[in-house]
Amino acid sequence: MTEIHNMTVAELSEGLSKKAFSSVELTQHYLDRIQRLDKTYNSFITTTVSFALEKAKLSDELRTKGQAGPLTGIPIAHKDIFCTKGVKTSCGSKMLDNFIAPYNSTMVSQMEDAGMVMLGKTNMDEFAMGSSNETSFYGPVRNPWNVDTVPGGSSGGSAAAVAARLAPCSTGTDTGGSIRQPAALCGITGLKPTYGRVSRYGMIAFASSLDQGGPFAQTALDAAMMLNVMAGFDVKDSTSVDKAVPDYTKNLKDSLKGKVIGVPKEYFENGLDKTVESRVQDAIHVFEKLGARIQEVSLPSSPLSISVYYVVASAECSSNLSRFDGVRFGHRCEKPRDLEDLYKRSRAEGFGDEVKRRIMVGTYALSTGYYDAYYLKAQKVRQLIADDFKRAFAQVDLLIGPTAPTPAFKIGEKTDDPVSMYLSDIYTIATNLAGLPGLSIPAGFVNDLPIGIQLTSKHFDESLLLNAAHQYQLETDWHKKIPQSCI
Numbered sequence: 412m413t414e415i416h417n418m419t420v421a422e423l424s425e426g427l428s429k430k431a432f433s434s435v436e437l438t439q440h441y442l443d444r445i446q447r448l449d450k451t452y453n454s455f456i457t458t459t460v461s462f463a464l465e466k467a468k469l470s471d472e473l474r475t476k477g478q479a480g481p482l483t484g485i486p487i488a489h490k491d492i493f494c495t496k497g498v499k500t501s502c503g504s505k506m507l508d509n510f511i512a513p514y515n516s517t518m519v520s521q522m523e524d525a526g527m528v529m530l531g532k533t534n535m536d537e538f539a540m541g542s543s544n545e546t547s548f549y550g551p552v553r554n555p556w557n558v559d560t561v562p563g564g565s566s567g568g569s570a571a572a573v574a575a576r577l578a579p580c581s582t583g584t585d586t587g588g589s590i591r592q593p594a595a596l597c598g599i600t601g602l603k604p605t606y607g608r609v610s611r612y613g614m615i616a617f618a619s620s621l622d623q624g625g626p627f628a629q630t631a632l633d634a635a636m637m638l639n640v641m642a643g644f645d646v647k648d649s650t651s652v653d654k655a656v657p658d659y660t661k662n663l664k665d666s667l668k669g670k671v672i673g674v675p676k677e678y679f680e681n682g683l684d685k686t687v688e689s690r691v692q693d694a695i696h697v698f699e700k701l702g703a704r705i706q707e708v709s710l711p712s713s714p715l716s717i718s719v720y721y722v723v724a725s726a727e728c729s730s731n732l733s734r735f736d737g738v739r740f741g742h743r744c745e746k747p748r749d750l751e752d753l754y755k756r757s758r759a760e761g762f763g764d765e766v767k768r769r770i771m772v773g774t775y776a777l778s779t780g781y782y783d784a785y786y787l788k789a790q791k792v793r794q795l796i797a798d799d800f801k802r803a804f805a806q807v808d809l810l811i812g813p814t815a816p817t818p819a820f821k822i823g824e825k826t827d828d829p830v831s832m833y834l835s836d837i838y839t840i841a842t843n844l845a846g847l848p849g850l851s852i853p854a855g856f857v858n859d860l861p862i863g864i865q866l867t868s869k870h871f872d873e874s875l876l877l878n879a880a881h882q883y884q885l886e887t888d889w890h891k892k893i894p895q896s897c898i
């Protein structure tokens with residue numbers, strides 16, 4: 412039998428229903444692994460041991476009563492950006508180091524209602540700003556494939572935890588690539604749903620017009636099972652979309668014959684590591700073998716996406732983060748002289764350098780006289796980027812490309828050069844600007860480090876994305892590889 416921690420969510424679900432093991436046993440197994448191995452990876456900020464065992468016991472009782480669903484009793488780790496009632500929710504920041512959320516985010520409630528067992532809260536870049544998980548107040552996360560390298564960011568803890576088999580699945584958020592890029596660098600599957608498909612209620616806001624929560628798991632099938640629970644309208648989130656939720660596991664077996672997959676030529680022009688490129692070409696051949704037709708397309712405005720993103724995201728974050736003022740949430744400075752001193756020192760002490768950089772850029776871009784030149788202009792270019800996708804999707808069903816330009820880089824390699832760090836998201840950011848869904852799946856190795864390919868579809872076409880990823884995973888076994896030190 413496969414070691415229990417190497418099983419997928421689907422396999423664990425079957426094991427639980429056949430009573431091969433109980434949820435309490437399963438949960439204890441993961442908690443033991445976290446305790447033993449996570450000193451190295453630092454993928455968790457908080458573990459919720461007694462809460463998890465209590466939940467696991469309850470889920471076993473539900474099963475005895477015949478009331479278990481497919482995810483009942485399965486452990487999960489949540490990114491520490493999701494509010495969890497009674498549990499510290501830090502967002503990777505000193506600012507919220509003492510913040511105990513008074514309510515659950517919708518995402519957390521949905522997983523809990525499905526009977527899932529929360530193991531703890533995962534490490535992340537501070538307020539989800541980063542591509543390497545090095546901006547966390549709680550220290551960097553280490554990539555289980557090579558502990559001298561980064562796991563990607565900002566959901567690096569969630570990705571590393573699944574890669575190291577410290578959790579069978581986890582949640583993340585993706586504002587410019589933070590699910591897909593760490594999934595690629597850690598060799599797992601990560602899905603960013605269409606903007607509005609999954610509720611953002613209780614997910615601490617970074618850039619509200621771009622943020623979207625989604626699943627990390629070993630396989631597309633597991634991601635589909637999770638999306639079945641996450642997706643849907645939420646009265647508490649005015650941007651969530653009231654649209655029927657299909658069963659995302661239903662079409663996974665469909666053939667890809669006749670599907671047209673577009674290859675954006677701009678993705679292969681500059682900055683893409685040659686060995687990563689050849690893995691992407693290999694993946695394209697697999698899709699051809701599966702019956703898909705490959706067609707070159709052009710996304711002419713996509714090279715502008717990083718510049719647009721850093722204006723829009725910074726502007727929105729400067730507004731969202733103004734709520735952290737030392738009065739209502741989190742960190743407050745010692746002995747403030749007056750109100751202004753309270754604001755200034757609480758924010759100066761509570762936020763890290765990257766967060767401060769974004770707040771300053773965003774405040775500048777929104778200020779009188781510069782609003783039109785920067786923010787408004789960026790929104791116009793954003794529309795051009797969205798139009799590119801619209802044109803491409805008039806010809807093709809899916810787009811394929813690299814998820815990130817290189818495999819995992821060394822810890823510290825890019826910390827002094829924010830622009831080179833920002834370029835890690837060159838292939839993922841445009842998807843967020845257009846509100847589209849995207850997914851990264853493992854597609855091979857370069858220098859013993861995993862690399863990912865990204866698939867993008869039309870709005871609300873997650874079924875096709877997952878179908879294509881599942882078919883690819885039936886044909887390949889990259890998603891089954893496990894870091895040597897974690898077996």
Ligand code: GLN
Pocket residue numbers: 539540541542564565584585586587588589590617724836
């Ligand atoms: N790396 C990008 C940034 O630093 C995207 C982060 C994200 O998706 N949360 O903003």
